[in-house]
Amino acid sequence: MAVAGAPLSRSEAKDLTRRRLMRAGFAILDAEGEAGLTTVKVARAAGIAQSSFYVHFKDRQDLLRALGEQAGERLREAMREARMRSGEAPDDRERLRAAFRLPLEAICRHPELFRIGLRARHDPASPLREYALATAAAYRAHFVADLTAMGFPVADEGDRRRLEMIADGVGALTNAMALGHLEGRYPDLEEAVDVLVTFSRGYLRLLRPPRRPFNGI
Amino acid sequence: MAVAGAPLSRSEAKDLTRRRLMRAGFAILDAEGEAGLTTVKVARAAGIAQSSFYVHFKDRQDLLRALGEQAGERLREAMREARMRSGEAPDDRERLRAAFRLPLEAICRHPELFRIGLRARHDPASPLREYALATAAAYRAHFVADLTAMGFPVADEGDRRRLEMIADGVGALTNAMALGHLEGRYPDLEEAVDVLVTFSRGYLRLLRPPRRPFNGI
DNA sequence: AATTTCACCGATAGTACTATCGGTGAAAAA
């Protein structure tokens, strides 16, 4: 807690208020869904008048847009970092587990962003939808890159599509395991990693010898 | 088209109107999401006055409840039927493919119910949520039963949970493939079946010899 | 034939929210 009232400049104070609005927006979105996010609620939660909301955002849609953008950025950043770190594992077996564990941990570190994205992805009316789809696409691209680096055959259009489908499947599996963990059904994250490894044995049979050093899945 | 005005009894006419409201409700829910479903729109689409909506449903929530219930019933029924039919295949290989193909086809026969359920499942404020969760649970139970029948080891609590997790994963994979197909990314459903078979090779290694005749996955 | 029932209608009260406007005081600029 602050010792005394900090001497904030005007722009610093405004920035702080905006951040409070964003934080309140995420909390409401997670707890009550998109329909529950009103200018009245978000302003009250941030400690300002409803009308002052419009000092920071053009309208309600503008806030949703900003929330979607930030959520997408943060999740992609977390996923990117997880991918970087999966290369640090000592051996192939641990590297494979890390390639599954780190994204799961990244998701569990931001459960509200994950849930919000999952919801928005399927809602045709959501302004957040485009960001949710972009995040899902980035996730898929991440797995496609990993599998390609590991020597997954991509000779023709059919191979290419199969690769996309498998990457899509790995994403869906990861989401399902993360959701089960967040909902308390799968208390041990390591068991979730086990299951992902089990499924992966199916498609890893398709690999050719790697072209360049193993860097992920 | 009807040759002339059918001589409907009063209760038949009322039933018809109610069905029109339900049909309109599904269409709006699919196209615009839950927030887009208003008594004004659904009544207009069904060709009655907004106030007459309340002759058929207690309130807006009551309609959503009825829609959720019916969507869940229909999807579960379609899935149950698919499961029955997967036993008809000539050999083990075809039986496995049928166990993946038939649920996919069942989903693709009711794309709007599938999308509505997918959305509601993640929305904390949705009255449809309970039905979506029930459908997902039934789906999981279906796969659990199949795997158990095939000889999946269930010695302790850990085995049991792993089985649940794998069933959960198979459901997530099926949904992902169905969604990709409905969105036009995976035009050939047979390729989606291929991918599901590929993933299944991972967990089928865990099987013990089947206790009773193969009846599914 | 007389009476009752009821699906439907238009009108409207009530509610919740969005977005705008003019005013205020303290920070920032002059």
Place this chain on the structure above:
DNA sequence: TTTTTCACCGATAGTACTATCGGTGAAATT
């Protein structure tokens, strides 16, 4: 010090929707 800027406020017009009410006519019942 004087002037300007601007984040914030309360008030409120406007919008969209929910749910109720009394009335109506044709079907159903008597």
